Amino acid sequence: MNETSAYTSRLKAVADLGQQVWLDNLSRELITSGALAAWIADDGIQGVTSNPSIFFNAISKDPAYQAALPALRAAHADPEARFEALVLPDVQRACDLFADLYTESDGKAGFVSFEVTPRLAHDAAGTVSEAKRLWAAIARPNAMIKIPATEAGIAALEEVIFAGINVNVTLIFGPRQLAAVRAAHRRGLARRLEAKLSVQRIASVASVFISRVDAAVDALLPPSAAHLKGKAAIAQARLAWHEVQNDGGFAVFTAFGATPQWLLWASTGTKDPAMRDVTYVEELIGAGTVNTVPDATLLAFRDHGEARASLAEGVDEARGLLAQLGRHGIELDTIGNDLLGKGLTQFEQAHANLLALLA
Numbered sequence: 577m578n579e580t581s582a583y584t585s586r587l588k589a590v591a592d593l594g595q596q597v598w599l600d601n602l603s604r605e606l607i608t609s610g611a612l613a614a615w616i617a618d619d620g621i622q623g624v625t626s627n628p629s630i631f632f633n634a635i636s637k638d639p640a641y642q643a644a645l646p647a648l649r650a651a652h653a654d655p656e657a658r659f660e661a662l663v664l665p666d667v668q669r670a671c672d673l674f675a676d677l678y679t680e681s682d683g684k685a686g687f688v689s690f691e692v693t694p695r696l697a698h699d700a701a702g703t704v705s706e707a708k709r710l711w712a713a714i715a716r717p718n719a720m721i722k723i724p725a726t727e728a729g730i731a732a733l734e735e736v737i738f739a740g741i742n743v744n745v746t747l748i749f750g751p752r753q754l755a756a757v758r759a760a761h762r763r764g765l766a767r768r769l770e771a772k773l774s775v776q777r778i779a780s781v782a783s784v785f786i787s788r789v790d791a792a793v794d795a796l797l798p799p800s801a802a803h804l805k806g807k808a809a810i811a812q813a814r815l816a817w818h819e820v821q822n823d824g825g826f827a828v829f830t831a832f833g834a835t836p837q838w839l840l841w842a843s844t845g846t847k848d849p850a851m852r853d854v855t856y857v858e859e860l861i862g863a864g865t866v867n868t869v870p871d872a873t874l875l876a877f878r879d880h881g882e883a884r885a886s887l888a889e890g891v892d893e894a895r896g897l898l899a900q901l902g903r904h905g906i907e908l909d910t911i912g913n914d915l916l917g918k919g920l921t922q923f924e925q926a927h928a929n930l931l932a933l934l935a
Contacts, residue, residue, distance in 0.1 A: 587874075588620040589883035594863030596685055598623035600842075600870045603634035604641060607669050616673060619878070622681075624670050625689040625744070625842075625868045627722070628926035631663055635933055645934065655931040656693065662934070664690075664713060671716035678718040683777035684835055689744045690714065691722035694923040703732035704739075711741045720744045720779065724920065725753050730760045737764025737778060738771075746783040746842065747919045750912025754816060757782045761837045765829050775834040781866055784813060785843040785915070786856050792911050793901065794848070801904055806851050808901060810859045811894035812908055813841060817862050817887045840866040845873045854881045862887030 590597055599615055602624050606612045615621040635641040641662060648658045667690050674686030690710060696702040707721045720742040723729045729745070736743050737760075745757045761782075765775045789809035797804055817839055826836050844856040844867055852858075854877045860867055862885055869877070898908070 586878055586881050586883055590857075590861055590867075591620045591622070593861055593883060593885050594865075595861050596622040596838075596866045597874070598625055598687075598840075598866055598868045599874065600625050600844075600868040601630055602626040602666065602670060602688070603630075603638055604666050605634070605638045607666055607673070608640065612670060613673055616677065619874075621874075622677060622685040623674065623687040623689075623720075623866065623868075625722075626663075626667070627691050627746075628694065628923060628930045631659070632926055632930045632933060635662065635930070648934070655934040658934045659930060660713070667714055667719065668716055671714065671718050674718055675716075683717070683779065686718045687720040687742065687744075687779060687781075688716075688718060689720045689722045691746070691923075692724075694724070694920065694927045696728075697724050697726050697920050697924075698728045700728040700731040700735075703729060704735045707732065707736045707741055707743070708739060711739075717777065718742075720781070722746050722783075724916075724923070725757050725782075726916065726920070730756050733757065733780075734760040734764040734767070737761055737780060738767045740768070740773070740778055742779040744781050744783060744840070747916055747923075748782055748784045748912075749789055749915040749919075750909040751812065751816065752909045753912055753916070754782060754784060758820075758837060762826070762829070765834055769829075769832060775829055775832050777835070779835055780837040781840040782837055783840040783842040783868070784816065785919070786810070786813065786841050786860070787843045787845060787847045788915050788919070789908070789911065791847050792915055793906055793908075796906055796911075797904065801900070804897065804900060804904075806848055806855070807897055808906075808908070810856070811897040813839075813860055814887055814889075814891060814894040815898070817865065818891050820864070821862075836864065838864055838866055840868060842868050844868065845870045858882050858884070859886045861885060 599621050648661055652658045670688045678686035692703055692706045710721055722744040724747045725745050748754050761780050768775050786809040790806050793808040794805045841860045846853055846855055857877045
């Protein structure tokens with residue numbers, strides 16, 4: 577086996593285990609250079625996510641974006657309108673690159689996520705309106721609108737699913753938050769069935785953040801519990817996956833052709849330099865899941881990653897580990913609430929920086 581095929585086999589082996597790998601990056605250069613097309617064709621990448629931080633980095637560095645700014649400033653007085661005019665065509669182009677995969681998978685793969693403005697994080701009605709507007713503006717069946725898992729965002733999720741729009745629910749940190757997201761998704765589908773509307777080809781992912789949970793938990797562990805460092809998020813993810821796998825409650829929707837809401841692992845680049853760089857990719861592989869992976873981590877996995885059905889391993893050990901955390905006074909839902917607030921602040925700041933760049 578030559579070097580290129582060995583690299584490719586590691587990533588495609590993940591797909592063979594039932595997990596989609598999405599690239600956590602989007603830019604005009606990624607599209608026009610052919611790099612995204614190569615990720616799709618050669619490595620089996622099945623989707624893309626974006627956020628304000630990703631676009632800030634792209635716009636600040638990509639000459640193609642810089643060249644377009646003077647005309648956009650003349651055409652649009654509002655920086656938000658400039659931003660959308662600049663990047664939505666790239667979202668559409670990315671959707672088009674995944675169009676064949678979307679069709680071949682019967683609408684279960686090939687998605688490109690674009691985020692509702694963070695300023696609406698606590699405005700349910702505004703989020704619903706914005707999601708509908710963005711969905712119409714992108715006008716691609718494999719677009720996916722990102723909504724934060726705030727109380728308002730979860731309320732909006734039900735309405736947006738009822739409207740038949742694909743949704744990526746982001747900033748999920750704790751089990752209670754995830755349960756609320758899953759319930760809202762089902763309520764939206766149930767309302768469509770009650771209204772005699774189709775539930776087919778309405779995709780949703782619940783984006784559970786990984787490395788930020790470990791960083792928060794590790795900071796609270798006493799020296800006597802150092803052996804638990806870097807393990808809480810994986811244990812929590814394993815139990816979430818096990819619960820989804822053993823939940824027969826979605827069968828009523830499956831009977832009408834609905835696609836289950838997949839668990840998506842976000843923030844999968846390791847933050848601890850002592851941790852193996854592909855830990856969160858290797859330890860979170862399982863059927864019916866998505867892993868969004870930054871470029872550097874994706875390249876590292878191509879080089880030396882191991883593909884195995886790791887989420888099915890050590891479920892009892894995961895329960896025991898979370899019980900140990902509880903004995904140390906660490907409660908994951910409490911940590912999750914704190915991380916949600918911090919995550920929103922980070923996204924709001926990134927969005928503000930992005931608009932300032934376009935002012």
